[in-house]
Amino acid sequence: MTVEDARFGLKRCVTLPGPLPLDGGGTLTPVEVAYETYGTLNADGSNAVLICHALTMDQHVASPSPRTGKPGWWTSMVGPGRPIDTDRFCVVCVNVLGSCMGSSGPASVDPATGAPLGMAFPVITIRDMVRAQALLLDHLGIANLAAVIGGSMGGMQALSWAATFPERVRACVVIASTARHTAQNIAFHEVGRQAIMADPRWNGGDYYRGEPPAAGLAVARMAAHITYLSEAGLTEKFGRRLQARDAKTFGFDADFQVESYLRHQGLSFVDRFDANSYLYITRAMDYFDLAEEHGGRLAEAFRASRARFCIVSFDTDWLYPTPESRAIVHALNAAGAPTSFVELSSPYGHDAFLLHSPELERVVGGFLRAGA
Incomplete structure (x- = not known):
């Protein structure tokens, strides 16, 4: 299956043979992955953009959710002529491993019993989610990403992509996120x-x-x-x-x-x-600590990366406050990665990245256009 003929809002689910190695030990086989594509992949496959979703979001980034009927969760950002322009990019959004919107998770049926796996499903990490996304991209024939973009937990995935598959990512946008979960x-x-x-x-x-x-x-x-x-x-x-x-x-x-x-x-x-x-x-979010995965030094996570980075925070976000973004920026600078950083003003706290924000749209759209 390829995405050369993908149309706006095309919904798909695929079962991949795996095996998918897991950070907690063992493997997951097979791997169910639900996703949507928007736009068309160009002839050399160079215009693919991966959008990574937050904790309770899903793959329906710019089209109505079949479960709730509500519009996609980032319609202000993704679509024809929008900052993540589907006239220019082939956008892929994948439901994360462990979720309940079509990808493998605790509600998946155990073929041996015919019943949902429940707590028999293995504990997974952010990096496991990223590896599952990479399996899907391999299946779709997408070798490299023009950009990987995410807010909140999606930003964790974007950072993990840059660290885990540095050769596959040309640009990375991290919004209202962190490189590790704090005690709070x-x-x-x-x-x-x-x-x-x-x-x-x-x-x-x-x-x-x-x-x-x-x-x-x-x-x-x-x-x-x-x-x-x-x-x-x-x-x-x-x-x-x-x-x-x-x-x-x-x-x-x-x-x-x-x-x-x-x-x-x-x-x-x-x-x-x-x-x-x-x-x-x-639990996957709590386990996330990108520095720990690279010998305790966050800069080491980005040593092999050749990507451009855009880091965005909001001044009223106390879940992942601006100092968390600055720590990422300092590590990127130490690794020699080209990095842009901006703190935006918003009264809406952490949720600001999901809401219509002309400032955020200008930042993201401008960063993507600069890489053309």
């Missing part, structure tokens, strides 16, 4: 995982024939969602305003608008995401 990052994820595993319906991960641990997953999402926002943004949007009432109830209903908002976020999330996938992907 791990702590927030652990709260979410414990909320899921404390739900009686989790049943050790074996819930696929019954009711999922919706309450635990909703709480996990609520806790995580707070980290995606800024205090200023929450104050501006909600303040201490009450929700559809004139006075406090002196009970535990959602008196405040912000409480109602978080409950809605939690409940809507359980309709589109698998609890076990949440466990696996957050």
Whole structure:
């Protein structure tokens, strides 16, 4: 299968024979990979761009999700004439390993039992996700990437691509991301995982024939969602305003608008995401430490790279704050990699990279055009 005839928003899923070696030991065989392509691969295969998605996103980067019916999660950035221009580039977006949107994960069926793998699925890493993406690109006949682009966990994958397959990447765009998870990052994820595993319906991960641990997953999402926002943004949007009432109830209903908002976020999330996938992907993010993979020195991760780098942070992002981006920039400078860096101003915190941002669009579009 090739992508020479790919049309905008073409959805595909392929089973690759593998084997895929895993950082935790062993291999994964076969490997299911769900992906979408946008645009057309040129004759010499030089215009491929890989977009890597964040924790709870998917491969539907610029076309409606068949699960929710909502528009793609980065339609402001990807499309004809947009910063990641599908009239110029063949864009590939891959559902990460461990997810629940078509790629191999805990909800995948074990052919030996006919039941979902659940917690028998191996623990995976960001680098494992990248290796699975490389297998897909090999299958599609894409040897090199004009660029790999990602925000948040997608940025971790982009960095891992540059370090793991330096000969395959000509440009790398990392937005609102980090080269390793801090203790605070791990702590927030652990709260979410414990909320899921404390739900009686989790049943050790074996819930696929019954009711999922919706309450635990909703709480996990609520806790995580707070980290995606800024205090200023929450104050501006909600303040201490009450929700559809004139006075406090002196009970535990959602008196405040912000409480109602978080409950809605939690409940809507359980309709589109698998609890076990949440466990696996957050663990992969917590294990991510690019310096550790290269002898403890982050600069060593980029020694073999010949890519141009663009690093972007947001001033109100306290999940992956600007100092985390600066640490990446310093390592890239030490490795002699051509690097651009900008901190953008936004009231929206970490989520700013997902929202319409003319400044971000100018930065990304300009960086890609400069490499033409």
